[in-house]
Amino acid sequence: MVTGQASSAEMQALAQEFVQFAVDSGVLRFGQFKTKAGRMSPYFFNAGLFDDGAKLSRLAQFYAKALLASGIEFDMIFGPAYKGIPLGAAVAIELARLGKNVPFAYNRKEAKDHGEGGSLVGAPLKGRVLIVDDVMSAGTAARESIALIKAAGATPHAIAIALDRQEMATEKQDDGSVKDVSHSAVQYVQGSLGMAVCCIAQLSDLLAYLSTQSGNELGQHLPRVQAYRDRYGV
Incomplete structure (x- = not known):
């Protein structure tokens, strides 16, 4: 198993195995x-098709x-x-199996108006929070999660994703059109928001695999x- 600060060779091997x-x-x-973003992409990554117990576990x-391997610390x-709900839950279970047991929470799209109420479910948000999702395209979902975490008084510290597409993000203009920007969603999260990003694989790993x-x-x-x-790459 890869643990601690892994070598680039170990990370590349893990990425190729994942692809x-x-x-x-x-x-x-x-x-x-x-x-x-309206682009015609020659490939598509749909994490929703990790749709049985064996795939989700792996x-x-x-x-x-x-x-x-990343060395990122989180609470x-x-x-x-x-x-992100099944992904986060599955990752929490696997980390616990490996000896790192941490609390887990998720949100509802619509706040519940009965019972415990609210839009957050699970452990109270506190400390350094790791967001687990599949990919980041425009970074919209990440910003929504960050706002929820901050509103709860916790710190949005890092994001883990399966695949970094390494492509330019887009911004919606006042006239409704979409404009390419020079950075990716991952670069925006790292540079502008100051958060760490851990990805299993990148587009460069996919290209290496296809080669x-x-x-x-x-x-x-x-x-x-x-x-x-x-x-479209960055």
Whole structure:
């Protein structure tokens, strides 16, 4: 298992293993897909297709290994609705199995008006909070989670994601149009918000993986994915 400050070789090996797992699980697909930014992407990552116990358990193992290898310290986990809820819960379970037991909380999209009420469920938000999600595109979901965590008096400290697309984020203009910006959502979170980001794999890891697949059908997607990064990458 990767623990502590892992070497770059260990992290690269973990990333390649994860990309293979995502492909085998049908989570990482190739073709033509329209992103939220309106771009036509040659690949698509849908973490919702980690849809059985075995896949979710293995996914949590990748998150936990990457987190432990990163050296990022945190006091609890927050899973933003909706995909972040099962992801955060699974990662909390795997970390506990590995000896790091931390509290876990998540939010509802709509506040509950009966029972305990409110929009937060689980452990009280306090200390350094790690947000667990699948990907960051524009960073909108991250900002919403950060606002919730701050409102509760805790510190949004770090974010863990499965895949960093390493592409330019977008900003909505006053006229409703969307404009590319020079930084990615991950870079914005790191640079402007001062939070640490832990990702299992990046687009560069996907390109490295595809470069090893020249002898089979997957290899044919390399030029299109590379062209996409050349146009939108950061």
